[in-house]
Amino acid sequence: MWFLPVAFSLYSSNIGSSSFIGLAGSGAAAGIAVGVFEWNAMICLLMLGWLFVPVYLASGIKTMPEFLQRRFPGERIQLYLAVLSLFIYIFTKISADLFSGSLFISLAIPQLNLYVAIIILLSITAAYSVAGGLKAVIYVEALWAKYNCSIPSDYLSPQETANGAACGAVRADFDHVLRAPDADLPWPGAIFGLTIIATWYWCTDQVLVQRCLAAKNLSHVKLGCVIAGLIKVTPVFLMVFPGMISRILFTDEVACVDPDNCKSVCNSRIGCSNIAYPTLILRLLPAGLRGMLMAVMLAALMSSLTSTFNSGATLFTLDIYAKIRKNASQAELLIVSRLTMLALCGISILWLPIVQNSSDGQLFDYIQAITSYLGPPVVTIFVLGIFWPRCNEPGAFWGLLCGLVIGLSKMLLEFTQPTGLCGEALPNPTVLAKMHYLHFAILLAFLTVIIAVTVSLLTRDRKFLPRMTYWTRFSNKKRKSITEFKTKEENTRAEVPKWLKCLIRENKTSSSEEMIEEQPVQKKEHEDPSEILREEKSWNIAANLTAVFLAVACVFLHAYFA
Structure with missing residues (x-):
């Protein structure tokens, strides 16, 4: 693909039905701070195009588990990623x-409850064999003054609640994307913790990275990432602002x-x-337009589900079951x-x-919280x-x-x-329980x-594979298949302390990592990284200049709405 399909594919793969519900819902509940999740992606896309994809292309891999399996030879890390992906x-x-x-269906057809809507949705999806769909957005302008007055009729003042918190009030910092360290989206977490989980999502997730691997060359990857980053400005105006407007118009229901x-x-x-x-x-x-x-939205949802x-x-079938039942x-x-x-x-x-009942009823917060608990170890490795x-x-595993x-x-x-209602007094949570999920992402990483x-x-130093790291992406040394190598004799290994032997038991495949003959070989097209990483000067200059513009735009948006 050339750079425009790469850009639009990255964006459309990121935006789904849960984005419409989640971003708009968080905008209605707490203002524009959720927009930092969208704008942070602008920097992560630059990292994807300039730091990660060059290594992926040079290594010749097609999937993310394949990259880790080659970089850290063995099966247990590949199995870990397969199981973790199923959980996610x-x-x-x-x-x-x-x-x-189902929320959309149950609102459109009030006679249906949530689970009946889900059964209908799954029944349609089961017959929906062609993955596809449209993405549509609404562009509207929100007025800060009206949002600031969108207080529901069942509002409770701090004096009326058990824990002294106002219920239904509009946050004083609703128009800020960077908030106090103890706020709902604290600025340390929004800058550092969010960057960790966003890097996991944009730079190591198969769905997103595969779009870049399909590009014509590295320059098209970079330009595609930059344009996708520029388009990521829009969800704040197309989803968060409409959510805020919905609260203005339907205050007693939404709020x-x-x-x-x-x-x-x-x-x-x-x-x-x-x-x-x-x-x-x-x-x-x-x-007509409502239908x-x-x-x-349902077509986009069914496409995502299939x-x-x-x-x-x-x-599950290929990475887990097929390894258990080898002759299946x-x-x-x-x-x-x-x-x-x-x-x-x-x-x-x-x-x-x-x-339904987590993260104060905000779907987007729920999704990001789960990501913060499971994603940081993967992106760290x-x-x-x-x-x-x-x-x-062993270190990676x-x-x-x-x-x-x-x-x-x-x-x-x-x-x-316990999920407390607004204003309800609950037992004081432990330090870990009340730690914000973005702060926890920093700690976990x-x-x-x-x-x-x-x-x-503490374990044996193993030579890394050519073209599997950023520093060796241009290496032309031969990389043999893992199956071509046999395990070295135990007496050739560095001695490992006895207490570590109980904890770190390397499988035979991973112990065969002396799998590189450090000698130049005749270059072949599939082994010469200079071919796939080659960039024409004009394209390279264009990509770098637009990257600078994207970085400046990202800083401006954060500063202007801070």
């Missing part, structure tokens, strides 16, 4: 998409406070900010993949009440693997595993806490680095 699909992609789509009132409006006692965007669509547009936009189902089924027939694998889709549906439906050659397979345990602990702690670096330094 269930907790964020499928359940969030099902919730947003309801009383649990019984909220229950009657949106079937949730926590709050109804998630209905901001669909309510705006269904109340303001004429019947068309509803079809557009892609997720197929990806999840492929991950194609028919057996096909049956397993279909059953996996049903299992993903079932587990996601069971998880829906958590989605990718960064170490690309930029620190000394990182080895134990960094990932320990990071997962820590992240899951925080996640379980978060979702086992730091701990993963410490573990991975420590284990790597």
Whole structure:
């Protein structure tokens, strides 16, 4: 692809039905601060095009698990990523998409409850064999003064609540994207923690990276990333602002406070900010256009669901089941993949009440919180693997595993806490429980680095593969297949302390990493990174100049709305 399809593909892969519901809902509830998630992507896209993709292209990989499997030879890291991806699909992609789509249906057809809408949606999706759909947006202008006055009739003053917090009030900092360290979106987390999880999403996720791997050359990758970054300015105006306008127009419903009132409006006692965007669509547009936009959102949703189902089924069938049943027939694998889709549906439906009642009823906060608990260890290992050659397979594996345990602990702690209604007094949470998810992402990434670096330094130093790190992306040394190498004799290994032998047991594949013959070989097209990384001077200059413009625009937006 040339750069424009790359850019539009990156953007459309990022924006889905849950974006309309989540961004608009957070805008209605708390103002424009959620826009920092969109604008932070501008910098991460530059990192994708200039730092990550050159290594991916030079290494010749096609998927992200394949990159880690080559960089850290062995099967356990590949298995880890497959299992983790299934969890993320269930907790964020499928359940969030099902919730947003069924919410839209139940609002359009009030006679249907949430779960009946989900059954209808899944039934349609099961017959929906062509993944595709339209993306549509509405451009509107919001007035700060009107939003500042959008206080619901069931508003409770601080004197009327048990914990001294006003319910239904408009935040004083609703027009700021950078907020106090103890606010709902603290600025340290918005700058540092968000960059960690955004780098995981934009630079290591297969769905996004694959768009770049399909580009004609590196210059088209860079220009595509820059243009996609410029387009990422728009969601604030196309989704967050309409959510704020929805609160202005339908204050008592979107910004309801009383649990019984909220229950009657949106079937949730926590709050109804998630209905901001669909309510705006269904109340303001004429019947024909309303139906068309509803079809557009559902088509986008079903496209996203079918892609997720197929990806999840492929991950489980090929990366997990096929390794357990090595002689499984194609028919057996096909049956397993279909059953996996049903299992993903079932587990996601069971998880829906958590989605509905978490993060104060704000879908976007829920998605980002889950990402903050599971994503930082993965992106940390990718960064170490690309930029620190000394990182080895045991260090990467134990960094990932320990990071997962820590992240899951925080996640379980978060979702086992009682969900309090606005103004309700609750027991004081522990320090870890009340830590903001973006601050936790910083802590989790730091701990993963410490573990991975420590284990790597305490275990045998292994030579990194040519073209698998940023520093060796131009190497023309031959890289042989992992299967071509045999395990070296144990007496040739560096001695490992006995206490570590109990904790770090390397599998035979990973111990065969002396797999490089450090000698120049005759260049071939597929082994010569200069071919795929070659850039024409004019294209390179254009990409670099537009990258500078994008960085300046990102800084300006953050500063102007800070």
